[in-house]
Amino acid sequence: MGTEHEESTPERVSAKPVDPRLLRYARGSRGYFVALAAISLAQTTLIIAFAWLLTRAIVDAIDGMPLDGLAPTLAAFAAVVVLRGVVLWVREQVASRAAARVQVELRERLFDAVGALGPGWLATRNSAQLAVTAGRGLDALEAYFGRYLPQLVQTVVATPIILAVMWWQDWISGLTVLLTLPLIPVFMVLIGLATRSVQQRQWKTLQRLAARFADTVQGLSTLKVFGRQHRAAASIEHVTDDYRRETMKVLRVSFLSGFALEFLASISVAIVAVSIGFRLIDGSLALAVGLFVLLLAPEAYLPIRQVGVQFHAASEGVAATDDVFAVLDAARAQAPTEPSTAEPGPAPSPLVLHDVRVRRGGRVLAPVGLHVAPGQVTLLEGPSGTGKSSVFAALRGSAEFSGTAELAGIDVRGIPSSSWLAWSGQQPGLTSGTIAANVALGDDEPDSATVERALDLACAGDLSPMLVLGVQGAGLSGGQAQRVAVARAFYRHLRGRAGVIALDEPSSALDAETEARLWRSVRMLADDGAAVILVSHRPSARGIADTVVRLEPTEEQSNEQSEVPA
Structure with missing residues (x-):
């Protein structure tokens, strides 16, 4: 729901009988x-x-x-x-x-x-x-x-x-x-x-x-x-x-x-x-x-x-x-004066970030550079507060940033994130309705078979797609809600709606065995052509990563990164 924000602007008192x-x-x-x-x-x-x-x-x-x-x-x-x-x-x-x-x-x-x-x-x-x-x-x-x-x-x-x-x-x-x-x-x-x-x-x-x-x-x-x-x-x-x-x-x-x-x-x-x-x-x-x-x-x-x-x-x-x-x-x-009509297209395309500085909470984070190619898993690591989730927020359009972030050569700020990004955050963000409706959120013609496959890949195959949830996904445990949110991201990719999958701490509420199954699913989707960006504090995530980008705070900068082969 968000934090309560008080408006500091003065009250608008219009003397016009009808607002034009x-x-x-x-x-x-x-x-x-x-x-x-x-x-x-x-x-x-x-x-x-x-x-x-x-x-x-x-x-x-x-x-x-x-x-x-x-x-x-x-x-x-x-x-x-x-x-x-x-x-x-x-x-x-x-x-x-x-x-x-x-x-x-x-x-x-x-x-x-x-x-x-x-x-x-x-x-x-x-x-x-x-x-x-x-x-x-x-x-x-x-x-x-x-x-x-x-x-x-x-x-x-x-x-x-x-x-x-x-x-x-x-x-x-x-x-x-x-x-x-x-x-x-x-x-x-x-x-x-x-x-x-x-x-x-x-x-x-x-x-x-x-x-x-x-x-x-x-x-x-x-x-x-x-x-x-x-x-x-x-x-x-x-x-x-x-x-x-x-x-x-x-x-x-x-x-x-x-x-x-x-x-x-x-x-x-x-x-x-x-x-x-x-x-x-x-x-x-x-x-x-x-x-x-x-x-x-x-x-x-x-x-x-x-x-x-x-x-x-x-x-x-x-x-x-x-x-x-x-x-x-x-x-x-x-609104831009000349809106861009270019779209990255349904085929998987590389996501390239260069000198991206995210603005969050009144501060500017250190520059980040990434190259996420189809078929690869890129892991973001680092202590809390170094800006890992902020990178995802920038890609979703939830945070302003400088630098360049391009998908297939197109600036991501000029295209809706829903057309290329399948995202699962730290908060599941489930709504009232069936599990199937939550997994297929945004799909006007949901496919039940793809819903079931997405749930299986997210290690939630034991949940009935027809199970009705309450407000904010009431009726599921924290780990179950997290897996349903991951299944939603998988479903969007499987339906050809997004070539890039971004997962923010998808295993934080999972046990070791379920986590290992989830990592295998992520690796399989990447091998099938998905470009995956993963944020995780779990050391086991390194086992499926092709590239690890670590963000570290320093005295000169709020954070810095070093890229090493997995």
């Missing part, structure tokens, strides 16, 4: 805005028709018109009411489908971006935080698309039209609305900035809680052995209390801002109503005009008022999209 990156990364949102504009125009037309027909019906009834004369107006009024309901239903359907499409599109882009950034970038992030962003965070876009954006577009379309109609009918009321309307956006911006800041802190606390919980569960057995499980539980409880307090702050700001916006809108409508009332009394304004304008006045303030209200409901989704866009921006900035 949404249109860039979620193409499905472009048509949605066009549809919302059309729906908002229809809603505005129906609002004006509703107010006008209601005004006519009331005024005609006051004038003593019989029911037969009112029937056409009442029928038209009923039709408008039904149409308003239909338009609202259409808007809900369009918003729901658009939210679903954008969620899928952003998740796919997020996964692609993480893959493009590579293991090196991922190693500096906490996977639990990314999971919260990709899961709950993007799920919160339902409120953003279903409530906030429709109200925002409705404000842009409806408010100017309704204001123009009011000015046309009664310029004094129109001027009153024009002067009082800006008060709501001003307060809304101020409240929105406060809400955004509080929401960002709540979102970061939720991510920290998820990371802390995931790390605690992963290391629970170790914590219990050392009697620290209670301290870990107390830490989770402390972060949970922080999340509760941040959530209450969000709710408090939301309720206060809602009250402020409603109060301003009510006062503004009251000013319009008082002005119309005085002019109706002195006869300077006709009843039909006054009533029509008065019915439209709340509708002029309603859209912009609802934008502020719905912003709070959508704020969690907005915070999540900030994190998603940050990942997508990083992937876009890292």
Whole structure:
């Protein structure tokens, strides 16, 4: 799961109603805005028709018109009411489908971006935080698309039209609305900035809680052995209390801002109503005009008022999209201007490292040079901390390095490691599912016979491929899990997906007899054409190695190597 990484960057507080990156990364949102504009125009037309027909019906009834004369107006009024309901239903359907499409599109882009950034970038992030962003965070876009954006577009379309109609009918009321309307956006911006800041802190606390919980569960057995499980539980409880307090702050700001916006809108409508009332009394304004304008006045303030209200409901989704866009921006900035289309091909090819200096943990390791040819086993030896596993991390893309690392003359940094490297690390990295699914991980069309052969070669033939494992491979012993991980690397090579096999301490949890069988399997695969890089502290590994590269720490350098024949 990884160590919990705290973000030191300042909170991102955007004053933009809609992040323009949404249109860039979620193409499905472009048509949605066009549809919302059309729906908002229809809603505005129906609002004006509703107010006008209601005004006519009331005024005609006051004038003593019989029911037969009112029937056409009442029928038209009923039709408008039904149409308003239909338009609202259409808007809900369009918003729901658009939210679903954008969620899928952003998740796919997020996964692609993480893959493009590579293991090196991922190693500096906490996977639990990314999971919260990709899961709950993007799920919160339902409120953003279903409530906030429709109200925002409705404000842009409806408010100017309704204001123009009011000015046309009664310029004094129109001027009153024009002067009082800006008060709501001003307060809304101020409240929105406060809400955004509080929401960002709540979102970061939720991510920290998820990371802390995931790390605690992963290391629970170790914590219990050392009697620290209670301290870990107390830490989770402390972060949970922080999340509760941040959530209450969000709710408090939301309720206060809602009250402020409603109060301003009510006062503004009251000013319009008082002005119309005085002019109706002195006869300077006709009843039909006054009533029509008065019915439209709340509708002029309603859209912009609802934008502020719905912003709070959508704020969690907005915070999540900030994190998603940050990942997508990083992937876009890292993308090469002219990506290489060269591939090493399926045939075994030599792997050549020259003056490779790996950067790990803020330090640069000593240069490493290797020449791993097909049919050979190259053994990396040396004390812990001299950079053996770091070489593997560089080949996988999990660590930056200088120098050259080429496969068939192609820089390995320009090709995905999954296309040429079969790797087994010190941590098995198993997932929930069958053993067969773990062995054939990444193969869309797994071959059961090859799965069984890979298990046999990894000395795990006694395990049933159909055995279902729990989370992180629960259900196997440490040695069994290690052998399944080695079988996964063997399977990838046997399927022709990787010409280079890299094994990091594959026998650390094995007994001497099983280890000897494993070494024979590795030697056999090399004799069949595989290029094998092996890291092992076991002296028995020298028996199958063609070349031994030893890394040693010195006073002048962090480590050095000497190459001798096996």
